[in-house]
Amino acid sequence: MRLKGSCLFAQSGGPTSVINASAYGVIKAALDAPEIQNVYAAANGIRGVFNGKIYDITKEDRSELALLPGTPSSAFGSCRHKMKDLDADSSEYIKLVELFKRYDIRYFFYNGGNDSMDTCNKLSHFFTQNNYECRIMGVPKTIDNDLCGTDHSPGYGSSAKYIANSIAEICLDNDVYDTPSIAIIETMGRHAGWLAGAAGLATLSDAAPDLIYFPEIRFDMDKFFNDVSAIYNQKKKCLIVVSEGIRYTNGMFVADAPISINDGFQHAQLGGVAVKLAQALRSNICNKVRPIELSLLQRCGSHIASKTDMDEAFAVGMYAVERALEGETGKMVIIQRESVNGAYAAKFGLEQLSVAANAEKKIPREWINTEGNFIKQEFIDYALPLIQGEFERNVDKGLPRFAKLKKILA
């Protein structure tokens, strides 16, 4: 059961506001585990493993590591890399096992989304086949919240909080003049509408968008014009939220398709879907339309992180190490939702990597209204507990005090 050796941690895919809380969870548990000799982190995810760029975490100051939760973006760097199947190309696997042997790595924790779970899954099978004993654990993260097998993913709650709060504020700003105007706000979420839906939480501030469009519902431009007109004709204002991932019935992303506007030309456009739809609305409904892209801040705005999310992100990291020490391997940590005396609580568990590796969790259709343009109470009941609590970041002179790591190569 007890396996002595070193531990490697790496981060993958798009960052979140709380991803380094998971890093700190893994690192803290690993540094405190007597079985684990050295703790390493790979630079830029699995790519650091391939090119031998490995940081020695035991050389970092514990007080700086403790600042990781309030430090957004992947502290050790990230990558977007999907490993080839072993049958197709074994070169990466061979490089990897060489490095693992050189550093006696017997625990590997990979913090990422579904591609990272796929990587963990492939490595787990490869090591088993090659009789290299190494416990592999996937640590979930994604602002998109599209990982299967877990109630929700660390990172989502903070992005949802950023979006709901920012949109409540924008909603007031959009009403400031008594002149007709429309604002259209674009959220991330290429395949699932969890982030766009979070805008609907602003309903609780009485400052919510009028319409929300999801990747789960096929987009129809005529219906869109009708939806907007109905609101705009009544109050001469309209606040619209769109996911970057909305698609036409033919499957094409609205962001990628040409848009017909009323001078008869098809314009190729720069920018995302909000810019594009704003142009279409200007030609058809109102000439003052402001597109707003929430851009990177929705995934790095740790100044408004959810404490619930931060605590869970840390806990999944700790839990991954604890269970690996107990002998578990080839699994992903999951969050299970519990109700304790009617209040939300999280419990942690493990799931097969394959469940998350090649799937995307969508919003259930019945959590979106019949019209397909707003969330229902079921969505609020699901998402609201995840944005609770104000994370107290470390502030020095009104500015964030981020972790300063030495990043000494092993």
Add this chain to the structure above:
Amino acid sequence: MRLKGSCLFAQSGGPTSVINASAYGVIKAALDAPEIQNVYAAANGIRGVFNGKIYDITKEDRSELALLPGTPSSAFGSCRHKMKDLDADSSEYIKLVELFKRYDIRYFFYNGGNDSMDTCNKLSHFFTQNNYECRIMGVPKTIDNDLCGTDHSPGYGSSAKYIANSIAEICLDNDVYDTPSIAIIETMGRHAGWLAGAAGLATLSDAAPDLIYFPEIRFDMDKFFNDVSAIYNQKKKCLIVVSEGIRYTNGMFVADAPISINDGFQHAQLGGVAVKLAQALRSNICNKVRPIELSLLQRCGSHIASKTDMDEAFAVGMYAVERALEGETGKMVIIQRESVNGAYAAKFGLEQLSVAANAEKKIPREWINTEGNFIKQEFIDYALPLIQGEFERNVDKGLPRFAKLKKILA
């Protein structure tokens, strides 16, 4: 000295995160003043006066009014309206004095920028000429910080805080992958670079932009390419901040000018200056360039308001009423910077409206580096005290609890 009558308050121009703290300062002081019989607020600034849309503030709940400071955007609505000279068109003045007489308005507080100070100035002269006794006070606000006569303007500190903190976070996010990339972030500030300069405060988080471009320094595309290349060639990353108001030597806004890119065409572009410069950089330096417009959130992101700014915004409102009750009229409230035992402190005073009415305060040239592409320590010393302190907003279930006003017409 004592003047009995009613009081009218109105908000003008672009909102700020703390503009309603000034509203609350005026309203609280006015409600508590025995000389003041009724307290009114005009809907949508001076336009509400012209069209007789006046809210009775005495009918509001005091507990809701107390939530005004944490409520961004102008709570009573705003307008962009410059009054014509009396000689050119007296119709607005006549309408206005009729309404003032009808409601016995003897105190008028106008919260805005230089156009609002111009309005106050014109009204003040008109009332004096027409022997209508009414004390008029300008209450400053602008995120742009370009009002003359005051050390700084309420609203700037919170926007500066939003910008500096957000850019520190974006800076970490921009480094997440080890692939070449550039981000270019656009701030507001049409005529002065105070907001763009605030990005430089992120230096204190060790997560600052590489380059900042100001309206104060004429923009030169070749120099811009050289600046960016020097940084990009070294680290394959570059983080750039640009003010929306940068101009070429001929005075044309970069945002309005066509940009030549290397396929030989001049493309008319949508979007602001960041989108435009991103396109130019893609053609010349790096094909992965992300433009980010901070958009409305920099003026309504009250979730990260500066406590110093919030307290000062409230205090200028209170001070305006106090001094008007003492007999002052035709003035603007100003903030004077003091040093108390080496620490920043604000003192309030009055200035002639004409000082602010038709001028714009720029960043002193010597606060910008010789190259014209970053701030110097003098700027940090000026701006840093203004972003201090975390304002505790009223939060309910992870979302802002804004003031709910009844807005009952008088």
